[in-house]
Amino acid sequence: MLSIPIERVDEYRWRIPKSARPGMRTDALIFASEDLLEAIRRDQSLEQAANVATLPGIVGPAIAMPDIHQGYGFPIGGVAATDIETGVVSPGGVGFDINCGVRLLASSLHVDEVRPRLKSLVHQLFRDVPSGTGQSSRLKLSDADLDDVLQRGPQWAVQHGIGSTADLDQTEERGCMPGADPQAVSSRAKQRGRPQIGTLGSGNHFLEVQVVDEVFDREAAERYNLDQGKITVLIHTGSRGLGHQVCTDYVAEMERVMERYQIRLPDRQLACAPIQSPEGQRYLRAMASAANFAWTNRHCIAQAARDAFKRVFDADVRMPLIYDVAHNIAKIETHQVDGKSRRVLVHRKGATRAFPGQPVFVPGSMGTASYLLLGRPGSSEAFGSACHGAGRLLSRSASKKGASAKEIQKELESRGIIVESLTREGLTEERPEAYKDIESVVDVVHNAGLASRVARLKPIGVIKG
Amino acid sequence: MGGEFQLLEHPSDIGILARGTSREEALIEVSKGMTSIMTDPARIRSAEERVFHVTGSDDASQVINWLNEILFYFDSEGLIFADFAVDAWTSQAIDGRAKGEHVEAARHELRTAVKAATYHQFELKETANGWELRVFLDI
Numbered sequence: 247m248l249s250i251p252i253e254r255v256d257e258y259r260w261r262i263p264k265s266a267r268p269g270m271r272t273d274a275l276i277f278a279s280e281d282l283l284e285a286i287r288r289d290q291s292l293e294q295a296a297n298v299a300t301l302p303g304i305v306g307p308a309i310a311m312p313d314i315h316q317g318y319g320f321p322i323g324g325v326a327a328t329d330i331e332t333g334v335v336s337p338g339g340v341g342f343d344i345n346c347g348v349r350l351l352a353s354s355l356h357v358d359e360v361r362p363r364l365k366s367l368v369h370q371l372f373r374d375v376p377s378g379t380g381q382s383s384r385l386k387l388s389d390a391d392l393d394d395v396l397q398r399g400p401q402w403a404v405q406h407g408i409g410s411t412a413d414l415d416q417t418e419e420r421g422c423m424p425g426a427d428p429q430a431v432s433s434r435a436k437q438r439g440r441p442q443i444g445t446l447g448s449g450n451h452f453l454e455v456q457v458v459d460e461v462f463d464r465e466a467a468e469r470y471n472l473d474q475g476k477i478t479v480l481i482h483t484g485s486r487g488l489g490h491q492v493c494t495d496y497v498a499e500m501e502r503v504m505e506r507y508q509i510r511l512p513d514r515q516l517a518c519a520p521i522q523s524p525e526g527q528r529y530l531r532a533m534a535s536a537a538n539f540a541w542t543n544r545h546c547i548a549q550a551a552r553d554a555f556k557r558v559f560d561a562d563v564r565m566p567l568i569y570d571v572a573h574n575i576a577k578i579e580t581h582q583v584d585g586k587s588r589r590v591l592v593h594r595k596g597a598t599r600a601f602p603g604q605p606v607f608v609p610g611s612m613g614t615a616s617y618l619l620l621g622r623p624g625s626s627e628a629f630g631s632a633c634h635g636a637g638r639l640l641s642r643s644a645s646k647k648g649a650s651a652k653e654i655q656k657e658l659e660s661r662g663i664i665v666e667s668l669t670r671e672g673l674t675e676e677r678p679e680a681y682k683d684i685e686s687v688v689d690v691v692h693n694a695g696l697a698s699r700v701a702r703l704k705p706i707g708v709i710k711g
Numbered sequence: 712m713g714g715e716f717q718l719l720e721h722p723s724d725i726g727i728l729a730r731g732t733s734r735e736e737a738l739i740e741v742s743k744g745m746t747s748i749m750t751d752p753a754r755i756r757s758a759e760e761r762v763f764h765v766t767g768s769d770d771a772s773q774v775i776n777w778l779n780e781i782l783f784y785f786d787s788e789g790l791i792f793a794d795f796a797v798d799a800w801t802s803q804a805i806d807g808r809a810k811g812e813h814v815e816a817a818r819h820e821l822r823t824a825v826k827a828a829t830y831h832q833f834e835l836k837e838t839a840n841g842w843e844l845r846v847f848l849d850i
Contacts, residue, residue: 289722316722318829318849342826342849438786448824449850487786490826490849494779497830501772514771514830641720642823642850668816671823711824 250292252276252283258694261307262296269300269512275307277628277694282312282686285639289316291323297512298326302520303333305590306583309628311597312690313608313637313682317341319515322596325631328521330578330589334509335526336518337496337533339593341574344492344533345540346451346484347418348598348607348634349548349570350618352470353555354563355477357457357706363558364664367455368707370554372666375453375547376445377711383444385546392440393428399538400545409549417570418599421541423534430531431488432495439488439539444546448669448711450635450676451483452612453551455707459615462699466620470568470605472701479555479565480616480703481547482609484574485540492536496529521591530576537575544570568618569605573598573634581629592629600625600632600697608688610636612665612708613658613678617688617699624695632697633688636681645680646671658708665708672710716744719845725823726832726847734835735797737844738774738805742795745778745828745848749785750819755793757810766804771833773805774846778828781809785824789814823850 253261255275260283262274274295278286286292291314298308298320305327314323319338326339360367376383387395394402399421403409414420428436446453456478461467472478485492500517503525504510509518519525552565576593583590598606600621608617614636625632640648649657651670654677658665667673691697714736719726725748729740746752763780767773784790792811799806814821826849834845 291722318724318831318847322723434783434787438783440787441789442786448821449826487782490786491779491783494827498767498772498776502768514833638723641722642725643718643720669821669823675823 250296252292258690262292264299267296270296272299272304273307274299274310276310277690277696278312279686279690282682282690285682286314291316291321294319294321295324297516298324300512301326301328301334301336301516301518302509303329305329305333305588306629309631311633312687313596313633313635315637317595319513320595323633323637324595325597325629326593327581327590327629330521330591333521333591334518335521335529335576335591336516336593337493337500337529338515338517339595340493340533340576341595342490342493343484343574344489345537345572346574347540347544347570347572348609349481349544350568350607351479351548351551351565352472352568353477353479353565355559357475357477360477364707367555367558368664368666368709370558371453371551372709374550374554375709377668377709383441385444387440387443392436395443395542396428396431396535396538397426398422399541403542403545409545413545413567416567417541418572421538421545423537425531426534426538427531428535430528431492431535435488435491435495438491439486442486442488443539443543444550445486446483446547446711447486448672451711453547453709454480454612454705456480456616456703456705458701459704460702462701463620466700471566478703479551480607480609481544481551483543483547485536486543488539489536492532496532499525533576537572541570571598571605571607579630582626590629594631596634597631598634599630601630606632606697608633608635608684610684611678611681612676612705613661613663614684616703617684618701618703619688619691619697620700621697622695625697628696632691636684636687638680639682640680642675645677646674648679649674649677663705663708665710667710669711676710714740716740718744721847724848724850726845729844730841732841734842734844735800737842738777738797739795741844741846742778742781743793745781745825746791746793748823748825748848750791750822752793754819755791756812757794758812759790760808760810761790763807763809764804770835771830774835774844775828775830777805778846782825782827791819825850
């Protein structure tokens, strides 16, 4: 248990005052219920939130969401805004999986039509979407293609007949971050990413077939063609090895130059450089490129999923994109801080942009539920952000001890959830019990006014890497 | 005495504690530990060799760059290694070799992919019995 001092602000807010630790430049603000805070205090995430508050140029408090858990340097489930002129950019504040995010497809299908052919559907999806480690993409990219993906994101795919411009309209940034520059991405990063476009990856990444279980906001749900019993597809993945290598490269580069900028931090994994420095600018260009790669990755996977549905059902199945959001990214935005308008770089690591009216997806575990939320004006308190998931409760090794892959698969099947995983670890390390209760995480976000519930989506088919 | 490794708990990821009679042996063990997270090392044949030359300003950055080299070959060429040798470790660089083969889903049991090696709680120290090396990985 940590000894870090923490004050209660109200039912859903807690504060670590900047006096708690030497070097803190600002408070840390934690959105959590009393129960969630108890779980949060079991690891080092609050300590890490306090460390984030030491970053040069940090504006407003360092924010922690209710799904926060211990990461590397930065906690996962955090937001940090830094002044665009005097602040720093930290690759660790975005994470190794740049633009890890979530894409949600609606469908014209009802669960009653899907149930009888669910096993074939999950099998078809598993065959058509390369899921895990060691599996290569079916898309072969030339050097020029890859640079085009990094520069323009899924526009490249649309031009090559994959998906449509309607998909771009429903993607954050239309899948193309300004400032992307393939020259800022190392050849090693390109070599790591090239064979992986259109693949899910392993760990907590997945593709889920879901049914709309409950609608909370009818008007918003109708806008997205969602109704109780309708089928949706949720895709959770990121920029694969390309993004991992970009982060690795720039953590190393910033480590080398921090001394020159007289930056000293309590954790090497927080390595950073001034936003306006050559290193900071180059990282932002590389990060934008990796983000575009990730949007293209989810775009291609979504199209493979649509094709799989059409093979199992019929060619008339419609599966429009509801939205695609990043939850590991840094963006230049304008926010009101202490009554003043400030240009800041908002690092969201395990946090979703939740501007008023923007869809927010909160994936739960494979056995529970996920949520579609809508950003609320209250999110301004968290630099326009909300949570990104349930948050881990058990370590991977603790989770593995609980049950075998076969037992988990059987247990889920008895609850009407068909799961196919390339690896045993995809099941044993990711079983539902390894995660916090999604309901209590969403309760906090809803009641604190960051984002409001639209619909709860329950999994019926899952593919895992 | 041969080296050994054990896996360490982390709330969302995983760590490796390796021991060896020398720091080179500890590095070889931590490398094997990372391979064991990704697949069963016993099933990897030494069919291909890659030469590693990694630089860094200190032990931590050199070790992390070495481990990231292994991940680079896994993602870019589908190569997985189980046999490692360290030829020289200076204050600027580590030179060594890794032997392994291309991953085949039918023969290799795939486990968990690793995103990166991190500085989180990194430790390399000499003990009464040799050397200990601790690294945490992002999964």
